[in-house]
Amino acid sequence: MPSVTFTTTPAPVLPSRGTLRPLGLNEVRITGGFWGRRQELNHDATLTHIGNRLESEGWLSNFDLAAAGMLPQGRRGAVFADSEVYKYLEALAWEIARSGSERLEGTFRSIVTRVAAAQEPDGYLNTSVGRTGQIPRWSDLEWGHELYCLGHLFQAAVARVRTRPDADDGLVQIARRAADLVCEVFGNGGIESVCGHPVVEVGLVELGRALTTQRYAHQARLFIERRGRRTLNDIEWSRKYFQDDVSVRDTEVLHGHAVRANYLAAGAVDVAIETGDEELLASLRQQWSHTIARRTYLTGGQGSHHQDEAFGEDWELPSDRAYSETCAGIGSIMFSWRLLLASGEPVYADLIERTLYNVVAAALSRDGRSFYYTNTLHQRVPGTPADPDRTWPRASSSLRAPWFEVSCCPPNIARTLASLDAYVASVNGDGVQLHQYAPAEVRTHLEDGQSVQFDVDTVYPENGRVLITIRSDSSQPWNLSLRVPAWAYGTRLRVQTTDGESEEKTVEPGIVSVRRAFRAGDHVELTLPMQPRISKPDPRIDAIRQCVAIERGPLVLAVESVDLATSDDVSAVAIDLRSQPHERDGRVWISLRIGHDSDRDWPYGTPDGATAERAAEVPLIPYYDRANRGLSTMRIWLPVLEPC
């Protein structure tokens, strides 16, 4: 544990009520493994990379120019560039708490000073709006992103006040003044509209929780209630794009821009929780279920339109044109985590796990310095490498790119990794719930004040064994609840106590609880089945008809052209299911039939017999590790070889 002392719970989401209570970074700590390595990479490489880019792109200097009264000349970046600085601050705040780094603390303070200098006397803060030569304040709610930027500012301030409540850097004051202005301008009797890009809602509710004021949640409720009243102007893709087509309460499924939809839904859960609005909460749970059942990729990715970065219709889930924006995945985690805390149901943690491994981890390169903005499930052409000195449009290469003109994803990944410990476990009156499996230390108290301490040892998802060693003696029994993922049929649970008791049994997917007055040294061991699984899609998902995907534990696997013969790509392969996928040398192998190009003049009609094919045993890669061996083609869904 870092030496920081916390007077509030240092966690990203702290609902005032709910089934589960989140733990702070002072109560649960990832100590290594898959996610620990990525947290170290975030610390060592990604955060520095982001800071350098924010400087070299001039997005930080925008604040200096604002303070010097020199805007709009020289302002650089998109209208929402301020938000990337705030997400970076949020990431730093969590990482400072996680690591205790004084270097990062210095960076943090220096940036806050620059941001502070740009704030106007009435609390307004935005480098692209309001000055002579810029659009007037709040005059372009559709695209101006002013409230969006402030939403991220509020989240950064929340991270800070929860991890360094006594810090004198001033970020919390900046946020409070801006939030008060938002309430004045957009409160009852003010501008009766909303921001084209939701996120201010989660920011306001969390800031209100952190500063113990009702005012901000009240304002967030106004924004949620106003949404869908068509107060935003119509656009080419219709108001559906920014969820202003139908009220949040009456929404049946997430739709429109996928990041906006998830951020809005997360904010709406926060509002429902703070206002005790069970009807709204039930609607949001239904929306989540419909979205998962019909509009989500196997990877957990969401959004199937490039044009408007949006959800498609039900069953419209093309692999090759999957947008699956990294930020939409993070938004989905935000939404799911809130529903998990509210309900305690493991389906939400299942989706979080899937999305973490197959969207968030997949977006980040091995060196932590390049990123996917979109996460396709089928890479048809090798493309060209991203020039490390260039800033890229959103989605233009088969390889990750170091930075984007719209660079929302890199700092979003950074803040997620820096606060990831908080998503591992929770407590309630009965005990502790373990949601995600990583090597970790948990040191917390139950509601009755009883201290609970245990360690988690695992190399999951490399294998499925998760060993929990209790480190504290309890006088009263408590529940240790473990999530058994929906795919984990045949999971084994073993309990071995210091007094020689031992029990082992097969448990069903869902939640398994061990209730006892644990003693230090007691062991609880969960063994999740990690043999490769063959997954078939619902027949209504037209894009992947007659295909299967191979999964292993929480990992979606893929075939990458670098594992085929030189001349082959993945366009004409079929999996031969007569031989089962099997593990060898730490990889999963499958039998492929690889066809050779035999073009007809016209690709429709009566097929002219079998094409030449050869068989090959081919290893799969975890999808998250794609595009780390040079240019390649890749696919997750494999056509099934038709019986001869």
Next chain:
Amino acid sequence: MPSVTFTTTPAPVLPSRGTLRPLGLNEVRITGGFWGRRQELNHDATLTHIGNRLESEGWLSNFDLAAAGMLPQGRRGAVFADSEVYKYLEALAWEIARSGSERLEGTFRSIVTRVAAAQEPDGYLNTSVGRTGQIPRWSDLEWGHELYCLGHLFQAAVARVRTRPDADDGLVQIARRAADLVCEVFGNGGIESVCGHPVVEVGLVELGRALTTQRYAHQARLFIERRGRRTLNDIEWSRKYFQDDVSVRDTEVLHGHAVRANYLAAGAVDVAIETGDEELLASLRQQWSHTIARRTYLTGGQGSHHQDEAFGEDWELPSDRAYSETCAGIGSIMFSWRLLLASGEPVYADLIERTLYNVVAAALSRDGRSFYYTNTLHQRVPGTPADPDRTWPRASSSLRAPWFEVSCCPPNIARTLASLDAYVASVNGDGVQLHQYAPAEVRTHLEDGQSVQFDVDTVYPENGRVLITIRSDSSQPWNLSLRVPAWAYGTRLRVQTTDGESEEKTVEPGIVSVRRAFRAGDHVELTLPMQPRISKPDPRIDAIRQCVAIERGPLVLAVESVDLATSDDVSAVAIDLRSQPHERDGRVWISLRIGHDSDRDWPYGTPDGATAERAAEVPLIPYYDRANRGLSTMRIWLPVLEPC
């Protein structure tokens, strides 16, 4: 035949050399049938509708404002709105020739007067560029569309000069002055770049042919040769979008924006023909073949990206997100027609036929007053009807819309229908080639001066019988060449002469020729097989794996939800191929299994057994006739019921 006398051939494309010589509207005339009805609709409804919209949208008034020196205030429409006026003029010019309408002649002259008044002394003509408060001339070649607009002006002038060569309206002079300016500004030593949207190339070559000057073809050659030299600025979708990524000569397949790609290719054929550039021509034929083999929908539609209205990669042909822009279909016809004239090969006429029936005809409503901009192959949701008083974004309803903010398609359909007669037949030294089957009169001369006259009677594609009756006596034998479409296995040819000779045989797809010294009253009858065909896709087209489509003659068929039970849509149907598609009451019927929704929480994994299904005999509709019976869902590709 109209009473107009032609001194030049009134046809849209007149190459100076080639395998086939096109016929003018004075030589071939469609007299009714499928296309004749649509030409009447164009005359009676569509042209009036377009004229009204050009007025009510203010796109015509832009010219008045320009003439009055009152721009840029009050200018309306997109930067390329001028081009819609020019395409409308082109449509009117062809339609005046086809119909002899004095009313349309009056409309034509009145518009030309307004356009003429807006032309600047040096020949420059554009209502959105060059004035104080507008961007300077030629300063935004990527998006300014100045040369694009002029390309359409040139095509309108070509239509006029070829159909009313002695008219005193002045359009030809307007075009000549503008073309001369283009040559000065963009000639050798001038601006060494190209327009972001090709079309000036075809316009220049055709204008040069019509006015018998080499200068314009020379300028077109410069534009073709400069393309791919990256003289345009890069954009988010890369220079591939406007084909400035690789030279035309080195291009392997059409790519980027599908309309741009086809217009450019058509212009490049024109340049290759005029300059005798066999290498360029061979490259274009190869590009066409690759595009047809891997990047074209069953309907002939092209373009599978909504984001950039562009071609996808090879095999990336999603049905539900098919863009298949109407204008891309028309561009493809322009490209194909030029290659047909150059080579005489029937594959080009095959694609023209497919695209005419399944893109151009499909885009137009039964009343001729609403249009599809995009032509999806799978309509997943019924959507909402288009408000007839509203101008629509490009592609937002399941029903056709009366007008679009980008309204390139309506006048493009109009000019195509008005000049369609010219695509029916051609001549060469040996005889006459019939490319498209419609009731028609052909009255022409062979190269040796011999008069050839015949009529075509048919209700094709209602049935497959095409009866040709010779109306002139020939002293010398000549070839009557008939295209047998690639799908038409089992076609019968019967020759019955006035002197009692009779022959009947089965002919192969390709071209069948009857050579004789025909006498008036001789009959040649072609009977194309019209029983429904089951077409299967290349397995590399992932989006339609394990699906079939039903075609009948040149028509692609579709299932529409209005033919299903009330509660059904097309998302969960499968075709049962144990019973063959069959005709009854003039419709094609298939056996469908219709599933009932049975959502799982997560749509991937091990399917949990069969879903409830019922069988139904369902009639198909021709795709072109979709969405004419109210809101509906629709699909062309039908999943094949898996064997039990």
